[in-house]
Amino acid sequence: MLVQRLGAPSDFDPLLERVRNARVVMIGESTHGSYDYYRLREQLTRRLIAECGFSFVAVEGDWPDCDRVHRSVTGAPDGIPDPQVALEHFERWPTWMWANAEVSRFCRWLRAWNLERPEAERAGFHGLDVYSLWESMQAIFDYLGEEDPASLEVAQDAYRCFEPYGKRVEEYGAASRFVSARCEEEVVRLLARTREQALCDGPDSFSAWQNAEVVAGAERYYRAMVAGGPESWNIRDIHMQDTLDRLLDRYGPDARGVVWAHNTHVGDARATDMSADGMVNIGQLARERHGADAVALVGFGCYRGTAVAAPRWGSPAEAMVMPPAREGSIERRLHELLPERAVLVFGGEDQPGWVTETADHRAIGVVYDPTFESWGNYVPTRLGERYDAFIWCDETTALHPLPAHAMTGELETYPAGV
Structure with a gap:
């Protein structure tokens, strides 16, 4: 040492x-x-x-x-x-x-x-993180509206599935314990469509693909989160490592x-x-x-x-x-x-x-x-x-935050907000 x-x-x-x-x-x-x-x-x-x-x-x-x-x-x-x-x-x-x-x-x-x-x-x-379901969904809309309007319907189907739960998507996780989680199917369709585009296009399509991966990861995360225990933590860290590996592949x-x-x-x-x-x-x-x-x-x-x-x-x-x-x-x-x-x-x-x-x-x-x-x-x-x-x-010593408009984020991450 x-x-x-x-x-x-x-x-x-x-x-x-x-x-x-x-x-x-x-x-x-x-x-x-x-x-x-x-x-x-x-x-x-x-x-x-x-x-x-x-x-x-x-x-x-x-x-x-x-x-x-x-x-x-x-x-x-x-x-x-x-x-x-x-x-x-x-x-x-x-x-x-x-x-x-x-x-x-x-x-x-x-x-x-x-x-x-x-x-x-x-x-x-x-x-690398998995929380930005709504922001990632909006980014996908923005991209598809410019580059691939034919795929907008797939994204809209996924959006409509989450929409009844508003921005409190942990409520979707709770509901999925008692009703069929149809959103999983819609997210998989969205992911497949954006992945296909990303493999043959430039940085904007790669970012759209990654946003679709976030939506897919967030859907799994919120379903697991309501049950407590380590599963949601593991989904989050596996998503972060998968994102890192995609970046390594993307950069060459x-x-x-x-x-x-x-x-x-x-x-x-x-x-x-x-x-x-x-x-x-x-x-x-x-x-x-x-x-x-x-x-x-x-x-x-x-x-x-x-x-x-x-x-x-x-x-x-x-x-x-x-x-x-x-x-x-x-x-x-x-x-x-x-x-x-x-x-x-x-x-x-x-x-x-x-x-x-x-x-x-x-x-x-x-x-x-x-x-x-x-x-x-x-x-x-x-x-x-x-x-x-x-x-x-x-x-x-404490760091120095910039002025920002803090909105309440997701529920506290397991095990202790890290």
């Missing part, structure tokens, strides 16, 4: 050597609202794109919103010139995950970097992708108690599909600080205080052993016990109650198996 003090972007050199030949690098976060995680992740991602030739960034966000950002950062003819304006269009709660000053700074850098290069060499920005045989998501998605579930509960995640799936040597998983952690979160699902975000990590946790041990900021690169036979043994590892979602620290907010983890590397910040 290698430990490197972090102070400047060049201090990532040992980590870059470890991941530069990977096809996929997943970079996590133990909260969705810490400035330090976003800033360090940005610095590492810039180097992966500029020095190692990575093709795109894929984030734990909605496809339609992120496609607007993608068109901006790649300089598409219909793209918004300022990526920050594109980010300010994010409306689904929690908007602060991507509509923040830290992501804006990265996207402005990415646009400037891209515009100095030929269109085929520009790095993209994409969303030499494509390489960077993923930004919570540690709970990035860190291999088999090295946690998630596996015993029947849960998988994108870190595990990527290793299984592409091979461990082709995938690098990078986690984040801190001892204490502040983070943007909300006390309840859908309520306004605030800068919340994270108390010192509890006794026996990985974070408490790293606080005692490491400098204020450091990167750990795992590997080799001679690793300390705290790398290989199971210990509690902090995980904070968009909903956070600091009073749960004594019994919740932690995932039992074997750190050196869950990640290939780990970035340590002893104390963090």
